[in-house]
Amino acid sequence: MAVRLPRPHRDDVRIALGGLLGGLLLYAVGLGVRPADEPIVLWPDSRVLLLPLVVMAGCELLRRTMPRTALLIGTVAVAADLFTRGSLATVLMFTDLIYAAVLYGRAVGARRILWLTGLITVAGTVVPVAVWRVPEALLIGVGVGLVALTPAATGWIVRNHRDTAAAERLRAEQTALLAEIDRAQAVTAERARMARELHDMVANHLSAIAIHSTAALSLDDPRTSKDALAVIRENSVEGLAEMRRLIGILRDDSGDKEPAAAPTLDGLEALTEGARTNGLDVTLDATHEARLPAPVELAAYRIVQESLTNALKHASPGRVTVTVAQLDGSLTVRVTSPYGDRDGPRAPGSGAGLVGMEERVALLDGTFEAGPENSGRTKAWTVRATLPINQRTQRDHRDLRDQPGQSTQSSHGGSE
Template identity: 65%
Template structure:
């Protein structure tokens, strides 16, 4: 095991203390007077030993304290040096500050008990008030530094805990910000897809029909539908951009669509899907006068809109049925069925983002969503593609007293 490299501050402390102790020894300045049992040169033994131990006060605090205690016990039998006592006090302080937590708890208690025992013992032995000075000196070089070290360590640990809490708070804030950005981007993606995909799908289908069919009437009808969807899609894009910007200029942000616009939405689908042999029917059996939260109405509207867009792009000839109901007022149910199968003629490509967007909208409201092929209620009539979403409606009524 390599010898630990001392800290540069510890090297400076050791050097200053050793030089100061040698200077006081050379001048004959001692703490115990000329009546010590050991000669003067023995004073240098604990002085040099404690100066060497100062080099290890951070890296080996417990070992330093044990060896320093043995060295300072020798000092009372020599003429003594005040520098040796100061270095031992610093070693006690370092053992509490840099030692393990168990030592930091035990050393102040142990030094306090030693100080009390020394004071009582010398009082009982000498039977003079001056024996209190011995206990005071013992407390100053042991219990005092240990208590100071415990206070400093507690402050350091509290500061470190505060720093860690600040870092955790900053990390949580960054995670919240990232999640908010991701959620906002997902919401923007859903809105952009739902607002524009319907018009672009109609444009793609009718432009393909105009290019593939050499008929003037069909071409003129297709171009009319293309123009209408282009204008409406551009208006939708402008409204979306206005919502995303801090200021949309002179135009006010458009209100979110509601279920009151389902008739217009289905009528637009009839125009866009006429060339594909599709018919569209709306059955709105909601209770009249029932009010729904804005998020529920927006989600239901977008689900119908995306389902009609998918029907125009993929459904074979037949009827597309839209059903909206709110049985009991506890949930809003939206069901869209369309003929399932491959149809001849032009088709618009799909990316699957529409189904993902519908699932996300329903999940945000804690509802249930299902989409896939199913059998017609009447046997032997083929399959249908069914989209069904059940959106919970919160009960906003005040509880009765």
Template identity: 65%
Template sequence: MTVFPRPHREDVLISAAGLLGGVLLWALGLHTQGGRGLPGLWVLGPLVAISLVELVRRSAPRTALLVATLALVADQFTLGSVATVAMFTDIVYAAVLYGSPSAARRIPWGTAVVTVTFTVAALSWLRSPEALLFGVVVAAITIAPATTGVLVRNHRDAAEAARLRAEQTTLLAEMDRTQAVTAERARMARELHDMVANHLSAIAIHSTAALSLDDARTTKDALAVIRENSVAGLAEMRRLIGLLRDAGDDREPAAAPTLRALDSLMEQARTNGASSGLVFALEDRRGDGAALPASVEMAAYRIVQESLTNALKHAPRGTVTVALELSRRALRVEVASPYGDRPGPRAPGSGAGLVGMRERVALLDGAFEAGPVTADDAGGTKIWRVRALLPVDEESGTS
């Protein structure tokens, strides 16, 4: 048993108005067939039937169209009612508007076929040009509402498609905004870690040494290094805060670190690592006049900086070597430090440094590797090696 949903309010109003209008026309004696057809109450049968199917014009448009067609045919055998014809046109319109897509395509063609067939039959039967008027009437109650339904449905579908596109555009914009915020937060985290971690690591190491060793000279030297690194770290923090505050202004951005500052970075590492027995050496094989993109220089500088910081935190006594080599296609950055157990104070590590280096290289579509390897010397000692390959434009470097 088919259970139809509750009728829509507008459908109830259309049904009631059509039924009351048809009864009023019947009471006034206004009919479409003149004196022909079944007299009396017979005209109310098709009227009641088609007014009832108006209630399901949205929920069951195909069933409503079938019953309405039968009611219209039955109405032709009575005195006829204009209300029945008017409600039939509304049901044809509703069948196209609320029916399935296939029904919306077939009904207009079906009404055209019915109109042409009826017109040809009328011409054959009456053999008079007046038969064309019957074709016009049939087209008015079939083709016209079907075409109107197609136009309204296309407009509704276009509006729905535009709404969906707007929602998708909004969703994509929100996704882009979220990704941009996430990328900016990751960039800020890398910058903050790279700028401050080096100084804080030196402060942690030397403050631990000052507390653990009962020697006035060692304590004084440690405090001097601590002060130097705290002042430098504070300056770096102020620079980062200035960058964040000035992000929306039209001012020139602060200069990003470049490889020209490697000498100062190495000198600072030598100062911080002297108490740990670390020696730092720079092998710059890039050649003279090597010009690199700013993004490559900054990434290389930060990789060296973080590698030196990790060496200060974890490496035992020995030599930390920084090597730079430039080819036509890439800049190779390699930092090798002693690997093994380290006596004395150590600064804790978070593991974010390796993640930041890997992210910097990935942003440039380069290659990155870090981990313990066996050195090429005769003793086969273990070293911790960081190696990054940063692509550059062919015209950026020199061979």
């Protein structure tokens, strides 16, 4: 089976043709490296030097595709050229083969060639001086160094620069890929955050509107309908205000305006009062420090808000209890509502509220539980969240709020 040689690179073809034509030109003008009467010249006929020249030009065709093979054959050719009058083109092409073998060959082979040419250069310097003991013998070592070590060292330097450039290019591509991944994750996280904000701010008002509008349509009582319409109007106005506030935050990218204050635990009383207006029997028990990290206060507020919304939509008649307590470096939020069959109108749910609460707690490395549990003779739905209070974050937040000129609103400013 015939072995097909790889197709030579076009630059290698140009190098081979240039070396062959240069050698033929030197042969035509009768220029050789050594005179014909030197003892080392075994074949004084000038035509004999054409054979190593042609072989060396053929090796140049393989300098990039088969650098090791080309160097081995080229070494034999240059050795044969030593016993002829010699051609400068043959020697120059041999130095190029050494350079190409180091540059394009495998790293292990390139390292060996560099060491071998270094040893040959040292030997070519020390041995002639030791044998002949004349200063002119050093010229032999210089010649060997120029023919062998110099191209090998040059190839090694170029190879290192090439590998470094490839590594830097790969590192830049990886950095760009990581930046794109970070950007995509940031966009996803921001979309999830805005989804939680939209759900928590608007769902409460829309749920109350849905329930009271259903009651107004189903009960033929003018007084009841009037009260329901009043609640519907109140929740519509509040929901519209919340939407305008959120849209303002999204549209204002100048950074000149003071960000709107985010909800805090101080607003729990007003939140539960609004739930009572919508028809829930709510009790609130909140004990905590006056100043907590803004992310913790916002998460606790939203969890209570969403839990009251769910109680309004799904809970059975009965009392809803909200407990917020700070203990052992964490803030615990617990909302309990009656669980069971409900006779009155019910607003539809999507389950996004529980997901949003769980995401908020997870962002603060807390724990979250939600589900039915038996409490004596009654069955209750309990939402329980534990939010760790990072001491360093709490200290930094307290220092910021205690600075002169800093108001409570600005310390809680911005969105989650």
